[in-house]
Amino acid sequence: MHYQNKTPGQKMRILFLLSFIAILTGCKDEMLAVPVGAYNYTNHDMSMVWVNGQWVGGPSVNGGGASAGSINLPRKYTPGITVKIQWERSVCIHDTPECEKRDASGGFILTTGSKTVTIPPYDGEKMAEVQVVLLPNDDARIYVENMSLFHKEHPSHKEFGTLIEDGPRPLEGIWPQYSNKPKDASK
Template sequence: MKRRQMSRMWIIGVAVLLSACGKELPKNEASASTISGFNYSSEGIQEYYVNGAWGGGISIGGGYGTVCCVNLPERWSPDLKVTIGWRRSDCGQRGPENTRCPPLPLDFQMGQKPPEWKYRTLKKEVLIEPFDNGDTVQVFFLPDDEVKVYVTSFDPEHKDHPAKLGRPHPLDNPNWRELK
């Protein structure tokens, strides 16, 4: 009797194990993604970080540089966030000729002390915009210290880029949020 029960248990155990063969549980594994930044604000981004990974610096209306890497899940989820830290110029109101920070003097020489510029350091958690496949993490610096993060292979001026903002340039229009 005991032997018969043991045989049945063994057969059931093997059947359970075999039924799991070939079935893969859905995974959302992390993979390394490159980082690119794009500056749509009117302040220079001296440096920025994505989840602690250095992204570089971006001039006003600049971007496109790519560095490695930050780990992200391969699939998007509604609660997917990254922490963005950045240091930017903080020159205040626009001055003559639509400038913000004082320009370097024409006679400026390497080794001289540059003019004092004010800087501001910021950090915030940002929800990542929906994406289908893991790719380059693109950080968009926008007016009023807003930040959007996209994961895409398209450059910002591509017709299929989800931001629809075009090539980086300062968005001075007070209604820039409606420009999509």
């Protein structure tokens, strides 16, 4: 039976069904602009942070969280989604005499770094912020969440226990124990 041989009611039902399938198929690939907040857990001031080329701020030591930009993510999480985090930071330790040194043009002496990070699973119906966590040794993590990094149920606990929950601050003195192996949060 061909489409031309259908009654008007049958044609409407077929068009409705095709539209409904198209809508459902489109929803799974829907991209959403999600605000990004950068959190600095190093002892270096970050002058600029970008995620996938989008500027997202410049958190100072002990700072972060203000969303200055956004990135597009699919509403439906699929394994293997990565983002490229890039940063420009001071070469000196915050608030030391070394930070008084300037380059030839009189500006702060800066260095750059980058890391491609795989995004852990997220709920696309509840995501509120992409959280970029800048860590010692030019390391970084990313979370897509609807809860604060400081919330007791934040997924960072699986790797770090309460380390991130206690707020942005330099972690250089205790970071090496976390840099090569995940921490078992159940201990």
